[in-house]
Amino acid sequence: MRAVIGGYAIRIERRADVRWWQTALASVLAILVSLFLVGIAFVRVGADPLEVYREIVNYAFLSQFGLPQTINRATYVLLAAFAIIVPLRAGLWNIGMPGQIFAGTLAAFGVAYAFGAKTASATELPGALVVPLMLVAALAAGAVYGAIAGFLRGRFQVNEIVTTMMLNWAMLWIVAHMIREGGPFMGRTAEGEGFTLPTSLRVPQAFGLPVTVYATVILALLLTWFLAKTTLGYRIRTFGESPRAAEYAGIDATRVSTLVFALGGLFAGFAGFHYFLGVPGVYKIPKNYGDLGDFSFYGLITGLIARNNPIAAIPVAILFGGVSGGARFMQGKLRLAFGIDYALLGVLMIMMVAFQALAQFSLRIERAATVAATQVERGESRVESPHH
Amino acid sequence: MSNLLIISLAAAAVFAIAALGELLEQRAGILNVGLEGVMLLSGTFGFIAAKTSGSYLEGFLVALLTGALVGLLHGFFSITLGSNQVVNGMAIWILGFGLTTYIGYPYTGPLGLQPFPTIAGFPVFFLVALVLAASLWFLLYKTHLGLKLRSVGENPSVAEASGVSVTAMRYLAVVLAGALVGLGGAVYSLVYNPVWSYNYLQGWGFIALALVFFSLWNPFLIVAGAVFFGFLWQLSLYPELLFPNVFSRYIWRAMPFLITIVVFVILSTRWFRLRWGATKPEALGVPYQRES
Incomplete structure (x- = not known):
C-alpha cells in the first residue's frame, strides 16, 4: 500500500520476516497501551491513573502482604500458561484450563476426603503420606480430563476449542454438585463452599511460600528442556509445524494430540493443587471458584506473549x-465495579493480537523522488503466492 | 411438557440466530471462534441500553450495531492484517468476557421491562430464526451475491481473477455475520433470560460454534440442531419433568455440555467426515493477500 502526501510517500508493506525484537517490542507496547486504556476506568472515578498504578506496584510487588500473593497468583498463571503452551506447540488450542484445574483440585480433595479429612481432627492424619497421594491424584485427574479433548481431536478431528470449553462448563457444575447443597465436599459451616483442609494436609511452606512455587520454576526449566531437546518434544514441534509432514514422518496424530493435552492438563491440575491446597487463606474450594477458574485465562495471554x-x-x-x-485491591479501594482485572485481561488480549499483527508490517516514509525507482522494482517482482 | 417444548424453541432461537451468522462468514472463508465474545458484548450493551432507556428497540439496535462493529474488528484483523483467525477469535472472546464482566457488573440483576411479547405463548424469535435460515439459504444459493460470497470462501484467487473483490465480500460477510450474532446475543439477554450476571452466557456462543461444525454449513440443519440443543438445555434446567430424582440438579446442568461432546463423537463417522471435508469452504480460515 502506498500513499503520497505532499512530496512524501508512505509505504506500508508486509515484512518478509519478523525479528524477535520486533515481536517483543509489539508485546511491550500492547501492555503499555492496555494499561493506559484501563487507566480510563480510574480517571472516570476521579483518580489519577499514574498514582493508581504506583499504588498497584507498591501493593503487588513491594508490600509484605501483596508480594507473596503476587507470587502465588503468578505461579497459578504460569502453570495455566504451560497448559496452553504445550498443546500450542503442536498447533492445538487448550482453553480448558479451568476444567482441568478443577478436575485436579477435586481429585486432590477426594483423596483427602477418603482419608477422612472432612471429619478427622488435624493431628490424626499422616500428611507425609496423604499429601503426595493428593498431588498424584491432582496431576492424574488434570491430565486425564485434558487428554479427553486431545484424544477426540486426534482420533475424530473434533474441534478442541469447543471440546475444552464444553468440559470447562461441565466441570463448573460438577464442582457445584460436590460442594453445594449437601454435596460430599461441602464444608461443615459455610454454605456453598468446600471443606477446609486440616493443617497436616496442606502444601508445606518454605521461606514463606508454598513449595509448589519452587516446583513450578523447576518445571519451567524441565519443560523447556523437554520441548527443545527430547525426541518427543521434537515430534510435537514437527506436528505443530505441519501435521501432514509429521504423518509422513510416522508421527501418530492421535498420540501426539492426546499427549500434549494430557501434559497441558497435568500442569493445570498442578495449578489447582497449588492454589487451592497451597495458598494461605484458601485451603478449600471457595465459593467464587468459577471466578478463580476464569482467572486462569491470564495463562492464555501469558503463553501468547x-x-x-x-x-x-x-x-x-x-x-x-x-x-x-493489585487492580483488584484498587478496585476495592476506589469502589470500582467488580472485574477491573478482567477488563484489563480483555483489553490486553485484543491489543496483543493487534500489535503482533501490526508488527508484520513495515511503514516507510520516503521522499517522492525515490518512490518512482521503487515502483519499477515492485512492478517486476510479482511472483508472490495469493496464499500467505 | 408442551411448555418445555415451547421454551426450548425460545432457547433454540438464540443458538440458531448466532450460528447462522457464523455460517455466513464461514461461507466467505472467515472463521470466528469468538462467537461467545461477540454475543457477550452485544448482549451486554443491548441489555444496558434497554435497561437504561426502557426500550427493547433501542436494546436490539445497540446489540446489532455492537455485533457488526465487533465483526468488523475481527474482519480487520483477519482480512486486512491477515493474522491467524483462530488467535483473532480468541482475542474477541477474551475481550468480550473481560470487558463485559467489568462494564456489565453495575447492571447485575433483571432487565426490569415487561417480558418480551410472544405470539400466544410462542416465541417470536424462533420464527425470526426460521425466516433468517430461509433467507440465508436463498441469499447464499440462489442469488448472484451469494455466489460471490461463497466463491471468496472457496477459492479467493479465482474469485478475484473473475472480478470479485475478495476484500469487499469478506468485509460484507463479517459485518452481516456480526450483526446476526449480535442479534443472537440480544435475544439471549433481552428475551430468553433477561437477567445480567457474571459470565451469564454460560458457553452458549461455543455451543453455537459447535452447531456450525455439525451442520455441514446448511442453514436448516442449524435450526434443527438448535432445537435439539434448546430442548437439551431446558431439560437440564427442569430434569424432573422427564427424569425425576435422577442425579442432582447440578449434574443435570453439566449434561448439555457433555452431550455436545458426545454428539461430536457420534457424528464423527467416516461418512460424516468425508461429507464435512467436501462441504467445508475450501479457504476457511486462510488469509488472502491480493497480488498488487
Whole structure:
C-alpha cells in the first residue's frame, strides 16, 4: 500500500520476516497501551491513573502482604500458561484450563476426603503420606480430563476449542454438585463452599511460600528442556509445524494430540493443587471458584506473549499476577465495579493480537523522488503466492 | 411438557440466530471462534441500553450495531492484517468476557421491562430464526451475491481473477455475520433470560460454534440442531419433568455440555467426515493477500 502526501510517500508493506525484537517490542507496547486504556476506568472515578498504578506496584510487588500473593497468583498463571503452551506447540488450542484445574483440585480433595479429612481432627492424619497421594491424584485427574479433548481431536478431528470449553462448563457444575447443597465436599459451616483442609494436609511452606512455587520454576526449566531437546518434544514441534509432514514422518496424530493435552492438563491440575491446597487463606474450594477458574485465562495471554516459551512466560506471569491482584485491591479501594482485572485481561488480549499483527508490517516514509525507482522494482517482482 | 417444548424453541432461537451468522462468514472463508465474545458484548450493551432507556428497540439496535462493529474488528484483523483467525477469535472472546464482566457488573440483576411479547405463548424469535435460515439459504444459493460470497470462501484467487473483490465480500460477510450474532446475543439477554450476571452466557456462543461444525454449513440443519440443543438445555434446567430424582440438579446442568461432546463423537463417522471435508469452504480460515 502506498500513499503520497505532499512530496512524501508512505509505504506500508508486509515484512518478509519478523525479528524477535520486533515481536517483543509489539508485546511491550500492547501492555503499555492496555494499561493506559484501563487507566480510563480510574480517571472516570476521579483518580489519577499514574498514582493508581504506583499504588498497584507498591501493593503487588513491594508490600509484605501483596508480594507473596503476587507470587502465588503468578505461579497459578504460569502453570495455566504451560497448559496452553504445550498443546500450542503442536498447533492445538487448550482453553480448558479451568476444567482441568478443577478436575485436579477435586481429585486432590477426594483423596483427602477418603482419608477422612472432612471429619478427622488435624493431628490424626499422616500428611507425609496423604499429601503426595493428593498431588498424584491432582496431576492424574488434570491430565486425564485434558487428554479427553486431545484424544477426540486426534482420533475424530473434533474441534478442541469447543471440546475444552464444553468440559470447562461441565466441570463448573460438577464442582457445584460436590460442594453445594449437601454435596460430599461441602464444608461443615459455610454454605456453598468446600471443606477446609486440616493443617497436616496442606502444601508445606518454605521461606514463606508454598513449595509448589519452587516446583513450578523447576518445571519451567524441565519443560523447556523437554520441548527443545527430547525426541518427543521434537515430534510435537514437527506436528505443530505441519501435521501432514509429521504423518509422513510416522508421527501418530492421535498420540501426539492426546499427549500434549494430557501434559497441558497435568500442569493445570498442578495449578489447582497449588492454589487451592497451597495458598494461605484458601485451603478449600471457595465459593467464587468459577471466578478463580476464569482467572486462569491470564495463562492464555501469558503463553501468547511469551511466544510459547516457558522461561519467557515467568516474568510475564509475575507481571500479570501482580497487576491483576493489585487492580483488584484498587478496585476495592476506589469502589470500582467488580472485574477491573478482567477488563484489563480483555483489553490486553485484543491489543496483543493487534500489535503482533501490526508488527508484520513495515511503514516507510520516503521522499517522492525515490518512490518512482521503487515502483519499477515492485512492478517486476510479482511472483508472490495469493496464499500467505 | 408442551411448555418445555415451547421454551426450548425460545432457547433454540438464540443458538440458531448466532450460528447462522457464523455460517455466513464461514461461507466467505472467515472463521470466528469468538462467537461467545461477540454475543457477550452485544448482549451486554443491548441489555444496558434497554435497561437504561426502557426500550427493547433501542436494546436490539445497540446489540446489532455492537455485533457488526465487533465483526468488523475481527474482519480487520483477519482480512486486512491477515493474522491467524483462530488467535483473532480468541482475542474477541477474551475481550468480550473481560470487558463485559467489568462494564456489565453495575447492571447485575433483571432487565426490569415487561417480558418480551410472544405470539400466544410462542416465541417470536424462533420464527425470526426460521425466516433468517430461509433467507440465508436463498441469499447464499440462489442469488448472484451469494455466489460471490461463497466463491471468496472457496477459492479467493479465482474469485478475484473473475472480478470479485475478495476484500469487499469478506468485509460484507463479517459485518452481516456480526450483526446476526449480535442479534443472537440480544435475544439471549433481552428475551430468553433477561437477567445480567457474571459470565451469564454460560458457553452458549461455543455451543453455537459447535452447531456450525455439525451442520455441514446448511442453514436448516442449524435450526434443527438448535432445537435439539434448546430442548437439551431446558431439560437440564427442569430434569424432573422427564427424569425425576435422577442425579442432582447440578449434574443435570453439566449434561448439555457433555452431550455436545458426545454428539461430536457420534457424528464423527467416516461418512460424516468425508461429507464435512467436501462441504467445508475450501479457504476457511486462510488469509488472502491480493497480488498488487
